[in-house]
Amino acid sequence: MRLPPAFLLLCAAGALYAQEASLDFIQNIENSQVSVHISGINEAGLWSHIVQGFRARVQYTLRIYQDTGRPSFFGDRLLLEMDLVQEGRWDVFGSCWEIRHTNGQRVFYRDWDEFFRNFRRLDFPLLAFSGEERLYMLARVRFQTMVFRPPLNILQMFYSGRDLQSAWRRFDVP
Amino acid sequence: MKMRWKHGQSGSPVVLLGLFFFYVLFVSLVLFFSNQVLQDFALNRNITLFVIGGLTILFSSLLLFTIGFQGFQLFRAGSAEKPGMRFKLRLVFFFLVIIVFAAVPQAVLSVNFINSALRSVFNSRVDSALRDGLSVAMQYYNEKAEFMEQISSNSFFSNLLQDSDRNGEAAWENLKQVLPYLASFQVFSQTGDEVYETGDRDFFAASEDVLAAAGGLLPREILKQNINVLRSKKEFENRRGRFFVVLSARLPETFDQYAENLTSTLETYRQFEQYRPAFLFVISTLYGLFSFPLMLLAILASFRLSDEIVRPLVNLEDATRKVAEGDFSFRILSRSRDELSLLADSFNRMVMELEKSRLKSMQTEKVAAWQEIAQRLAHEIKNPLTPIKLSAQRILKRYGEKTEDFGEVLYAAAGAIIREVDGLDALLTEFRNFSRLPAPQPQPVKLKDLILEATAAYRYRAENISIHCDEVSPAITLSLDPGQIRQVFANLVTNGIDAMPRGGDIIFRADIIKKGNTRYCRIQVEDTGEGIAAENVAQVFNPYFTTKSFGTGLGLSVVERIIFDHKGQIWFESHPGVGTTFFIDLPAEKQDEQGTGNR
16 A cells, blocks of 8 residues: 555644543542543454554553642642553464553453453552552553554654543542 | 955854754754664653654754845845855855755665665565464464363363362373373362362462353463463363363463564564555655755855855955055955965065055156156246347347337347246246145035036137037036036146137036946046047146147146046047047946935
């Protein structure tokens, strides 16, 4: 397939802005964790993309702040900041769906629904902050349909127009 | 004489150093960018790429603006015919052609080379090799997986495991003989309680993970250090209840690494296959994006280098013109040691020698002129002395003879002596006036009005003579001493009238002309007289030279002196029998032409 330059230029221009994704928090009091959900992903598109042998990526950016009570100009105290990445792909050997986490953990799923549910969800434990008060979490998520491999990764910025990105969302830790 | 020095070369490398600094900065930026894009950067690094792209565009815009400004200045200077601008324009054009000739093939070759290199790497053989490798790996994996899967479906294994909740050891030994690569063996009750386990503990499955799973081959697991585990779940029922067995088998440690390499490379290949046109387009665009500012930098440098080459030549041309105009105090200062510096040195030596020679010549001319004046003056004084002497001798003779007409003779001789003495007095007065001609007192004067004033007395006095001033624009205003220039016109008109005893025309003309960078008003005074004989042409402006039976021969000398004092020039063209035209060039400013300016 040969793409006309004009089309590519349009892609490049449109790529500057990713589409808006929405983000939800679900608190699980029993095991003291919060689940961050991204919605708006085109499920059928993701499925057809992954079965072709490509991988997709969800990047969660989390920040835990402690409200100092001072005006926001002086800023609240940042306790933790982390980028957590989940890459989803099809495992041709096991004929199953695979999610790779930032820490190297790889989880395989026979069932697509289970894979999709876990792919767009991140469970974050809050036990480490149990003694702290006036905590809140800011989260942002970015979903990439296509993770380009080097040297094609240069295309990433021109194709980010197909990606989803959420605004920063706040979750007050109880 | 005070020397005036002009720098032959700019000598200031600040601009070129600045351009070089930007060059190094930009090349570093490009190298940083290229290193970034070859890594698998995270998403948030996109902002870095956009910043680099933005800086590149900003830098290019700045350079484009500067080049546009330089080009506009060059064009304006060329339109104003400033010295050296055409040469500079030609040099810039040559530099531009060289830059384009160097850059365009390089860009085309680079992109073509990248394309060819990528095509050679990602070709159909590589695709086949990758797919074949993947088939081999899958075949190996499937063999293992099928064995594990058979455990749940094969009746042989059903019989073997039927009593494993009570006699697990025997079942494990038997299984090991059939499947030697088994790593662990676990028996769970229906509720997930562990009944029996044996083998490598690292491969044990957690009961909650396998409890809900259906029987058969379970999804593969990757343990620590990329150890692949295949598990099979087999349910059975006996008198003691329902149980399930979990068998774990390990694949070689390198399997996952090899499999990962294969699948990743295949993924890259597929991406390249799908996005190759886009990739090449982006590479070409980025190449252009980064090459363009470098090309602009080179163009900007070409402006500066052209300036460096042209400036010494312009200075030399300027100095030559100044010398031609009579300013021998001009010198060129050159700090470099190149051929242009040698040329400047030669020029300075030449001007020095010219000045010496001119001073010597002036001295010789001065002595010669005074000798000639003394000779002519002696001649002019000696001429009346003879009649004076004769008259005196005649008086003495008649007085000795005591003749009756002595009174008449005395009266006539005394009258002759007085006339000759008056003539001598007039001659000496005119000589004194010539030698003491005052410095001009310039003021704005309408040229045509001045000509009309100077020639008014001759219009009605000279019969058969017509004086025409129609070809003098009333708008021309010059800065000059009206008294002296009036005398110039009067002398020229007198000469013209004397040259036309049978009548004729005297025509005045005036035009604004340009010599080098200086504007002049060229005044022509033409008569239709007899013309000047060829043998007299060289002596016309010499003092006391005249072809007339009357006159002192100082008229044209005075004219030349006045014009010289006004920083002008005078010369003539004469054709015997046709007439003579005197040309006078007087300095004029631009606004003088429009009749509004003054100095």
